[in-house]
Amino acid sequence: MSRLRRITSRGKRRKLIETRAIQRLRASVRRLKGSERLQQALFAIANMAASELDVQSLLKGLHGIIAQLMYAENFYIALYDPQRQTVRFIYFADVMDGELYKPDQEFTAEQLNNTITLALIRHGQPKRGASREVARDLGLGGQAVGTPSVDFMGVPMRHDGQILGVLTVQSYETGRGYSQTDQNVLAFVAEHVLNAVERKLGQEALEHRVADRTRELATVNARLQEQVRERERAAHLQTTLYRIAALGHSPGGSKTFYRSIHQAVGELLNADNFYIVLVSEDRQRLDFPYYVDEAGAKLETRPWGLGMSEYAIRGGQTVLMNKAGISRLIAQGEVDAVTYGQESVCWLGAPLLGSQGVMGMVVVQSYRENLYYTSQDADLLTFVSYQIANTLQRRQQDEALQVLNAQLEQRVLDRTLELRQQITVREQAQQQLRHQVMHDPLTGLPNRLYLRERLERALNARQSGGCFALLYLDVDRFKLFNDGLGHLVGDAVLREVAARMAECVRPPDIVGRLSGDEFAILLENCPQPSTACQVAQRIQARMAQAVLIDGRALHVSVSIGIAMSHEGYQAVDQVLHDADTALYRAKAAGRQRYVLFDEKLHASAVNVLDLEQQMRTALEAGQFVPFFQPIVRLADAGITGYEALIRWQHPERGLLGPADFLPAAEATGLIEAIDWHLYRLACQAARGIVGDQQVLNINISPHHFHSRNFPQRLLDMLSQTGIATHQLCIEVTEGTLLSDPDAAGRILGDLHEAGIRIALDDFGTGYSSLSHVHRFPLKTLKIDRSFIDPLGRGQQQRSSAIVSAVLSLAKSLDLDVVAEGVETTVQRDTLLAMGCKQAQGFLFGRPAPAGTWPPS
Ligand code: C2E
Ligand code: CA
Ligand code: CA
Numbered sequence: 001m002s003r004l005r006r007i008t009s010r011g012k013r014r015k016l017i018e019t020r021a022i023q024r025l026r027a028s029v030r031r032l033k034g035s036e037r038l039q040q041a042l043f044a045i046a047n048m049a050a051s052e053l054d055v056q057s058l059l060k061g062l063h064g065i066i067a068q069l070m071y072a073e074n075f076y077i078a079l080y081d082p083q084r085q086t087v088r089f090i091y092f093a094d095v096m097d098g099e100l101y102k103p104d105q106e107f108t109a110e111q112l113n114n115t116i117t118l119a120l121i122r123h124g125q126p127k128r129g130a131s132r133e134v135a136r137d138l139g140l141g142g143q144a145v146g147t148p149s150v151d152f153m154g155v156p157m158r159h160d161g162q163i164l165g166v167l168t169v170q171s172y173e174t175g176r177g178y179s180q181t182d183q184n185v186l187a188f189v190a191e192h193v194l195n196a197v198e199r200k201l202g203q204e205a206l207e208h209r210v211a212d213r214t215r216e217l218a219t220v221n222a223r224l225q226e227q228v229r230e231r232e233r234a235a236h237l238q239t240t241l242y243r244i245a246a247l248g249h250s251p252g253g254s255k256t257f258y259r260s261i262h263q264a265v266g267e268l269l270n271a272d273n274f275y276i277v278l279v280s281e282d283r284q285r286l287d288f289p290y291y292v293d294e295a296g297a298k299l300e301t302r303p304w305g306l307g308m309s310e311y312a313i314r315g316g317q318t319v320l321m322n323k324a325g326i327s328r329l330i331a332q333g334e335v336d337a338v339t340y341g342q343e344s345v346c347w348l349g350a351p352l353l354g355s356q357g358v359m360g361m362v363v364v365q366s367y368r369e370n371l372y373y374t375s376q377d378a379d380l381l382t383f384v385s386y387q388i389a390n391t392l393q394r395r396q397q398d399e400a401l402q403v404l405n406a407q408l409e410q411r412v413l414d415r416t417l418e419l420r421q422q423i424t425v426r427e428q429a430q431q432q433l434r435h436q437v438m439h440d441p442l443t444g445l446p447n448r449l450y451l452r453e454r455l456e457r458a459l460n461a462r463q464s465g466g467c468f469a470l471l472y473l474d475v476d477r478f479k480l481f482n483d484g485l486g487h488l489v490g491d492a493v494l495r496e497v498a499a500r501m502a503e504c505v506r507p508p509d510i511v512g513r514l515s516g517d518e519f520a521i522l523l524e525n526c527p528q529p530s531t532a533c534q535v536a537q538r539i540q541a542r543m544a545q546a547v548l549i550d551g552r553a554l555h556v557s558v559s560i561g562i563a564m565s566h567e568g569y570q571a572v573d574q575v576l577h578d579a580d581t582a583l584y585r586a587k588a589a590g591r592q593r594y595v596l597f598d599e600k601l602h603a604s605a606v607n608v609l610d611l612e613q614q615m616r617t618a619l620e621a622g623q624f625v626p627f628f629q630p631i632v633r634l635a636d637a638g639i640t641g642y643e644a645l646i647r648w649q650h651p652e653r654g655l656l657g658p659a660d661f662l663p664a665a666e667a668t669g670l671i672e673a674i675d676w677h678l679y680r681l682a683c684q685a686a687r688g689i690v691g692d693q694q695v696l697n698i699n700i701s702p703h704h705f706h707s708r709n710f711p712q713r714l715l716d717m718l719s720q721t722g723i724a725t726h727q728l729c730i731e732v733t734e735g736t737l738l739s740d741p742d743a744a745g746r747i748l749g750d751l752h753e754a755g756i757r758i759a760l761d762d763f764g765t766g767y768s769s770l771s772h773v774h775r776f777p778l779k780t781l782k783i784d785r786s787f788i789d790p791l792g793r794g795q796q797q798r799s800s801a802i803v804s805a806v807l808s809l810a811k812s813l814d815l816d817v818v819a820e821g822v823e824t825t826v827q828r829d830t831l832l833a834m835g836c837k838q839a840q841g842f843l844f845g846r847p848a849p850a851g852t853w854p855p856s
Contacts, residue, residue: 049196059091096147157194258290278360306336350385443498451512469532472579478517536594560594627847641695644682683721685850702736711750725755752777785821792826
């Protein structure tokens with residue numbers, strides 16, 4: 001081989017190598033350029049996907065980007081939904097097939113059965129070539145859909161290995177052709193397109209959903225609002241109706257009621273023209289108690305005629321009528337045009353139905369062309385009309401009732417006045433009558449009836465602590481005046497006596513004339529017998545003055561019996577009886593004196609008769625015996641004497657004390673015999689126990705003082721029984737002394753002279769105690785047990801004051817003092833400390849038979 005050839009062939013080879021290198025470089029530059037463009041395209045795609053663009057704009061942008069990479073005039077994107085097996089051509093640009101597919105249209109696999117798109121999706125691999133060949137490759141027989149293209153290229157879009165669509169470009173002109181590189185580029189882009197599209201679509205779907213949901217919610221909201229409005233309307237309607245119903249009970253006159261009804265109705269429907277009409281009772285007239293009219297018309301009443309109201313009332317039903325209807329009524333003669341008057345566009349009236357039929361109507365009307373009432377309005381007004389009618393009826397009933405009440409009240413008032421006048425007249429007559437009935441015509445004093453009444457009241461007042469005294473008075477020897485000097489003088493004497501008695505008392509005490517010459521004085525609030533005695537003394541003093549009648553001086557005196565109130569009294573008669581008994585005794589004692597009824601009498605007064613018989617028997621049977629109770633010196637308890645106390649050895653009832661029978665014995669006078677019996681026994685027994693320096697005390701009943709020879713009888717008995725007079729002490733009570741002080745003075749004087757000691761028993765319980773004591777020749781005071789009892793019991797203040805007073809009085813009068821009823825050492829010590837020398841009581845010895853005591 002020649003060098004030149006060698007050189008030439010070497011040169012040719014080098015050139016070839018260079019050319020290849022250049023080609024390689026160019027290819028790599030192209031590649032570089034291609035990948036640069038590709039990269040830019042991808043950036044652009046990513047940018048667009050992130051932008052605000054809507055899907056179509058995005059796809060349009062994508063189309064533009066792909067067109068920069070290859071020929072892509074005809075380009076579409078189909079998205080496949082594997083679950084639903086449907087296809088949507090979300091982007092479709094084709095010069096031949098125009099807008100074959102709408103982006104929102106969804107195609108089923110069946111509809112696309114014969115298309116390259118579906119076949120390609122199912123095939124799953126990119127395809128390139130003439131569309132017919134591709135179709136054939138993909139096993140599509142017959143006619144494929146769409147215009148056949150010269151060059152076709154389709155790449156499926158995948159996501160996680162699943163095919164979710166296809167991207168195609170095609171050309172209808174020859175010479176364009178798609179290379180493998182184009183295919184790679186498109187496949188590469190496809191993935192990103194799917195991303196971007198899906199993102200956008202998702203976003204858009206979300207937006208759609210949000211918009212849909214918003215729309216849905218708005219609809220729901222609107223519906224709810226409508227419901228709320230409906231409810232509100234219903235609630236308002238209901239409250240309004242309730243309000244109307246409640247108006248019936250509200251206070252205020254009818255005008256206020258109608259106004260409120262009008263206001264309430266106005267809230268339900270147009271009530272610019274509103275009235276209430278009532279048929280008069282005689283059904284001759286219509287009254288309009290409430291009438292409001294925007295035209296200013298006024299109506300109060302009119303005769304029954306042919307108006308709309310009358311028409312509706314006749315029908316008794318709700319009437320809703322417009323102008324035409326009313327004209328028809330006028331034409332039919334049902335309504336008279338003149339009476340009807342105003343021409344309303346619409347007239348709505350509902351009847352007010354009462355128990356007696358239609359009472360009237362409630363009416364609304366409209367004069368405005370565009371204001372008509374509906375049947376709903378008619379229903380409402382009908383409802384309201386029931387309420388109004390109810391209320392009206394109730395109000396009418398109330399009013400009727402009120403009127404009735406007022407009438408009744410007036411009648412009661414009139415009648416009361418009449419009665420009061422009658423009562424006044426009757427009362428006056430009664431008072432007169434009462435005065436006549438209750439008073440004695442001669443003296444003008446209250447009579448027996450009146451006195452009994454007052455006494456009755458005084459008896460009842462005892463429960464609240466009231467105590468009274470009843471004085472029974474009798475004019476001494478009145479018969480002499482009456483018979484000797486004539487009735488006129490007798491009457492004059494009685495009048496004078498009455499007047500003088502009246503002078504001696506003050507209200508509320510009253511003087512009454514019981515009968516003839518008998519009078520009574522009721523001293524109310526008179527707890528102390530002494531007060532009653534003082535009044536008695538006052539009266540007797542007042543009577544001491546001569547009575548001048550017809551120039552003649554008459555000497556008048558009265559005897560008085562006194563009964564003090566006590567719990568034992570049950571009836572007026574008991575009081576009168578006791579006072580009478582005392583009066584009797586006063587008279588028996590020699591007139592012109594007063595006697596206080598002894599309470600002890602009362603206690604057994606009931607079975608006095610029974611007892612009397614028993615006592616007589618007991619006396620004969622020797623059942624009355626003396627017990628002896630020692631009287632001691634307080635200083636050394638030495639016995640200074642004994643008090644004889646009577647006991648009844650009752651064969652059935654056992655040993656009885658004086659309380660059981662003495663009152664009866666006193667009342668019957670049997671006491672004298674019993675006493676004498678007892679005195680004798682006591683004296684006989686005393687011989688054995690009463691020493692020469694000791695004393696026997698016996699109790700003297702007041703009865704003995706009536707007999708003038710009592711002292712002599714006693715002295716005789718002493719000598720018979722062998723008791724010295726200085727050994728005997730008689731115990732008398734203040735009552736005994738004061739019932740007839742003169743007689744008592746004489747008797748006691750005799751006994752005193754004979755050397756018999758006299759003790760005042762139960763001292764302190766009497767009435768005039770201290771003032772009378774000095775009148776009698778007393779030797780001893782026996783302080784009553786009631787003053788000794790409280791001593792040493794913490795309540796002794798008053799008692800000890802009295803005991804002290806008695807002790808000092810006794811000292812000044814040189815009297816002995818014996819304290820009765822000493823039961824405790826405290827009492828004994830207290831008495832000792834007060835200077836009391838002698839005492840008697842259970843502490844030293846109880847009453848007991850003579851044999852109990854030491855012999856003298
Ligand atoms: P009087 O003359 O005040 O007699 C004292 C009464 O006090 C007696 O009641 C006597 O038993 C009671 N007595 C003595 N010490 C105490 C004492 O420490 N505590 C208490 N609680 N009582 C004591 P008696 O024997 O029931 O006699 C009641 C009254 O009957 C006598 O009160 C007297 O007024 C009258 N009486 C008694 N015997 C006769 C009598 O032969 N003839 C008459 N006419 N009256 C008599
Ligand atoms: Ca006594
Ligand atoms: Ca006594």
